[in-house]
Amino acid sequence: MLPKLTFVLGGAASGKSVWAENYLLSSRLEPVYLATSRVFDDEIKMRVAVHKSRRSDRWLNFEADLDLSPPLSAMESGQAVLVDCATMWLSNQMLDGRDVPAAQNELLAALTTCKAPIVIVSNEVGHGIVPDNALSRRFREAQGRLNIALAAQSDLAVMVTAGLPMALKGHLP
Numbered sequence: 001m002l003p004k005l006t007f008v009l010g011g012a013a014s015g016k017s018v019w020a021e022n023y024l025l026s027s028r029l030e031p032v033y034l035a036t037s038r039v040f041d042d043e044i045k046m047r048v049a050v051h052k053s054r055r056s057d058r059w060l061n062f063e064a065d066l067d068l069s070p071p072l073s074a075m076e077s078g079q080a081v082l083v084d085c086a087t088m089w090l091s092n093q094m095l096d097g098r099d100v101p102a103a104q105n106e107l108l109a110a111l112t113t114c115k116a117p118i119v120i121v122s123n124e125v126g127h128g129i130v131p132d133n134a135l136s137r138r139f140r141e142a143q144g145r146l147n148i149a150l151a152a153q154s155d156l157a158v159m160v161t162a163g164l165p166m167a168l169k170g171h172l173p
Helices: 016-025 042-054 069-073 086-095 100-113 134-153
Strands: 005-010 030-035 060-063 079-084 118-123 156-161 164-169
Touching (some): 016 118, 016 156, 069 100, 086 100, 118 134
Parallel strands (some): 005 118, 030 060
């Protein structure tokens, strides 16, 4: 059985999404994918295609680039939800000039009230160099705050590096 909230953290191309997908599928619940990415160039289009190619027709797929509350509130207890990813969701919030602390609070509340177990993927952005521009530094700080809040609320927090999971909080099955 999946915990109520599993937080999967890792660097870019660390294998975190593949690990999260397989972990969710191990539950044998109906898999639901909430995609947060906006396709605005060929690189993102290619990344989305790679992610889609891994998923069978068994998955229910939804796009939710800004407001995750409506799809999360529509989930049922026989489903398991993968939110991929919090980093793209946060980018969308910032690029649209939204109130990030308010949006974060809404997300955390939606995660709490969702009837289905949730696996949420996010990037660890604090291990790199200090960005050279103000927007990137604001993003890094906001992502760090979001990751801290998600980890605090999670029952299981997993760091994935080179495709290998390490439990930061809770226990891996």
